[in-house]
Amino acid sequence: MMLTVENIDVFYGAIHAIKGISFQVDEGEIVALIGANGAGKSTTLKTVSGIMHPRNGKITFLGEDITRTDGYKLPAKGLAQVPEGRRIFLQMTVMENLEMGAYIHKKVPQSDFDNVFEHFPRLKERRSQIAGTLSGGEQQMLAMGRALMSHPKLLMLDEPSMGLAPILVEEIFKIIQEFHAAGTTILLVEQNAEMALQIADRAYVLESGAIALSGTGAELAASDEIKKAYLGG
């Protein structure tokens, strides 16, 4: 297993946000966490990436216990996150954002930038532009390109489709699959269950801080319960 999350409990002050969640991500998989707003998807991701720490439970990444590891040490171990709301550095240029993505590497070969520009040609045109002047879709692409710069083994994406036009959502999902095809394992958090289940090998459905259902992407997409609750039919 690449990532194993065992029975974690996460609190915001007195609020018990995550109630004993367990899940796994195996090397080479695309795993999706789906669920409604406030189900605890983002909190789960933040806990894996060390922004928050669980009160109980254990998180193992590539055989190493990272439950209490400081978040800033995780990128060097091969974990990268595209955070909710993109969180790119708006006052820095596109190039500088990408350089920050490669912060853990001493030397950054030009080929790393070229690789990002191959996935996102539009970023190449705008390489010296201040990131705050990019459109929403371009900002999402920059956030993804930035995460790619660290050569992650596991890439976690938090709501990459949020606030984007349907055509851009299609594009973003296509690129996630490209990343995957290039050998990156993906953990995807999405409200857009339909899109997420289409590309996911396996998925977990979160409901008020606990896992309500799990299965392969196809199984869940076919399940009546999921159809009713998340797929509008």
Added chain:
Amino acid sequence: MTFLNYVLSGISLGSIYAIIALGYTMVYGIAKMLNFAHGDVIMVGAYICFFAVTRYSLPPLVGVLAAMAVCTVLGILVERFAYKPLRTAPSLAVLITAIGVSYFLQNGAQLLWTPNPKVFSSVVGTGRLALFGGQLTVSYVTITTIVSCIVIMIALTWFTGNTKMGKAMRACSEDKGAAQLMGINVNSTISVTFAIGSALAAIAGVLLCSAYPTLVPTTGSMPGIKAFTAAVFGGIGSIPGAFLGGLLLGVIEIFAKAYISTQLSDAVVFAVLIVVLLVKPAGLLGKQVSEKV
């Protein structure tokens, strides 16, 4: 020629404000806190240089370096023990702590070095350069101050624009959470910022006391407040803003002293600040980036 003399003393005083303001603005930009103890670090720097040169007869340059070293360590320690535990506390708590640290340093200096004024001897001597056949004379202190300020400004601009650490500092100042996701150690970045700011404060202290040689434990507080004003004036968080704000503040202060009234000069300075903030609330070069959400 008197007018030119005023301009020069204004720029010289303004350069000192600018160097202090750069420290204020960098710390604010990254730690999002107003370090009101920054002015007192200036005073500590001046005392260290004073003792190194006067008591231990070290060369002035060594005195300056010693002051920078001590202040750097002091800045890191203050951050580590006074501010870091309050990283998630409300900003008001941090502000009050900073005022507390300021009094702590002032009273500590009184205990260690007594409140009796020390006469600081200029690190570059008291010579003057005569220009235009002696019609305009410029002291070495003035020249050194202005040159130091320009060098520091260029170095800082280069550092934040071109080095990995400098870029990481800018990333932290924008979004600490995202910076952490990049693998940037936010705590050590904040430490480095305090270290740089405090080293600059030491330089400012030495230059200030070279121009105005009376050194007492409260020497740093008024220049500290003026420099804070300069940082806000130029747009807090902005490095060129601190530079511009400091220079303008110095020139306005000297002009107000020369042409209006010595007693009212500070009132004039702050009146100008109020007017500027009414017209441009973010300061002269305050960041107003259009941010798409």
